[in-house]
Amino acid sequence: MNKIKAAIVGASGYTGAELVRLLINHPHVDIAAMTADRKAGMRMADVFPHLGGLELPDLIKMDEVDWSHIDVCFCCLPHGTTQQFIASLPQNVRIVDLSADFRLKDIEEYAKWYGDEHRAPELQKEAVYGLSELKRDEIAKARLVANPGCYPTSAQLPLIPLLKEGKISTDGIIIDSKSGTTGAGRAPKEGTLFCEVSDAINAYGVGTHRHGPEIEQGLSEAAGKDVIVSFTPHLMPMNRGILSTIYVSLEKGASVDDLRSTLDQSYANDPFVRVVEEGNSPATRHVRGSNYCLIGVFADRAPGRAIIVCVEDNVVKGASGQAVQNMNIMFGFDEISGLTQQPMFP
Ligand SMILES: NC(=O)C1=CN([C@@H]2O[C@H](COP(=O)(O)OP(=O)(O)OC[C@H]3O[C@@H](n4cnc5c(N)ncnc54)[C@H](OP(=O)(O)O)[C@@H]3O)[C@@H](O)[C@H]2O)C=CC1
Numbered sequence: 271m272n273k274i275k276a277a278i279v280g281a282s283g284y285t286g287a288e289l290v291r292l293l294i295n296h297p298h299v300d301i302a303a304m305t306a307d308r309k310a311g312m313r314m315a316d317v318f319p320h321l322g323g324l325e326l327p328d329l330i331k332m333d334e335v336d337w338s339h340i341d342v343c344f345c346c347l348p349h350g351t352t353q354q355f356i357a358s359l360p361q362n363v364r365i366v367d368l369s370a371d372f373r374l375k376d377i378e379e380y381a382k383w384y385g386d387e388h389r390a391p392e393l394q395k396e397a398v399y400g401l402s403e404l405k406r407d408e409i410a411k412a413r414l415v416a417n418p419g420c421y422p423t424s425a426q427l428p429l430i431p432l433l434k435e436g437k438i439s440t441d442g443i444i445i446d447s448k449s450g451t452t453g454a455g456r457a458p459k460e461g462t463l464f465c466e467v468s469d470a471i472n473a474y475g476v477g478t479h480r481h482g483p484e485i486e487q488g489l490s491e492a493a494g495k496d497v498i499v500s501f502t503p504h505l506m507p508m509n510r511g512i513l514s515t516i517y518v519s520l521e522k523g524a525s526v527d528d529l530r531s532t533l534d535q536s537y538a539n540d541p542f543v544r545v546v547e548e549g550n551s552p553a554t555r556h557v558r559g560s561n562y563c564l565i566g567v568f569a570d571r572a573p574g575r576a577i578i579v580c581v582e583d584n585v586v587k588g589a590s591g592q593a594v595q596n597m598n599i600m601f602g603f604d605e606i607s608g609l610t611q612q613p614m615f616p
């Protein structure tokens with residue numbers, strides 16, 4: 271099989287570097303172009319020494335890419351910078367956008383949460399939300415896939431099947447999420463300085479984080495009615511990983527065992543999503559560096575309630591791994607191609 275050619279736009283950031291780590295071992299993909307902004311003109315080995323020794327193109331500006339020979343573009347740019355750029359790409363280039371620019375279907379919601387009007391509303395209409403396990407058929411046909419946010423992946427993978435099957439109530443869903451600091455990107459910011467992050471934990475975006483509406487969009491579609499959740503993210507003194515603890519109310523007649531078996535059955539044929547054995551509690555170190563998402567289901571002491579713990583690596587299943595999974599689906603490759611790394615433990 272001929273290899274397809276990939277461009278990584280924003281390759282000098284965390285998700286771009288992770289795409290290189292995954293794609294370099296992909297049997298059907300060549301990395302043909304990589305871009306940066308401040309770091310354009312540099313060698314990837316100088317920006318990321320852990321990728322030294324690989325044969326990679328140098329980092330160039332986005333407008334220097336020759337798109338005529340590119341099959342797929344991974345966009346790893348900050349929110350708001352992707353819309354107009356994607357609109358300028360030739361039609362034959364398929365796109366996996368890791369930013370949030372095309373995730374919210376309603377462009378007024380986008381403007382409300384991202385503080386700016388949407389600049390490519392026509393493209394927004396054709397974008398497919400890329401939650402790989404639950405949107406395979408649409409992803410396979412899509413030209414533009416909006417890769418989900420890291421927190422929304424960890425919340426929606428457990429909750430969507432349970433809402434679809436009517437096992438949990440749409441009311442009172444609480445999602446308490448903790449993330450490693452790579453989630454904030456590599457560009458320097460005061461809030462991600464060592465002294466601000468180490469030896470402490472803080473909630474942020476309390477009641478106002480833009481992943482709330484993204485999660486609600488997916489849950490509402492699954493439930494067939496509006497779902498509002500309480501979602502609070504926390505910044506943790508660790509590099510990678512997301513752990514979401516999710517509190518739900520059981521629907522009448524449903525048991526905690528029903529939740530476990532519903533999730534087991536939903537993901538029985540999915541290589542990357544696994545319900546752990548009863549009593550085991552998933553930890554971020556069980557998925558580090560891998561595309562796995564692990565789900566644990568527990569009874570709550572509060573009658574009629576259950577607690578779900580979901581873990582993923584934010585840079586892999588929460589970003590670049592899911593992006594590669596989506597590309598595999600789009601191009602008809604084996605879904606696990608380039609993604610067979612086992613987690614690094616401890
Ligand atoms: N980190 C994570 O865990 C996740 C991130 N995402 C999303 O993926 C996207 C990329 O994230 P991440 O890799 O962490 O971000 P980084 O800040 O680490 O990297 C951003 C990249 O975009 C480039 N860039 C920045 N501004 C511009 C511009 N105006 N024009 C052209 N290129 C530009 C940077 O180039 P240079 O280095 O030269 O400045 C860099 O290559 C973001 O939208 C993020 O929200 C989604 C899920 C998880």
Ligand SMILES: CC(=O)N[C@@H](CCC(=O)OP(=O)(O)O)C(=O)O
Binds near residue numbers: 369370452453454588
């Ligand atoms: C720790 C941290 O700062 N995380 C980021 C989320 C990163 C991500 O998945 O999502 P987006 O693509 O939507 O930015 C944040 O809260 O903004």
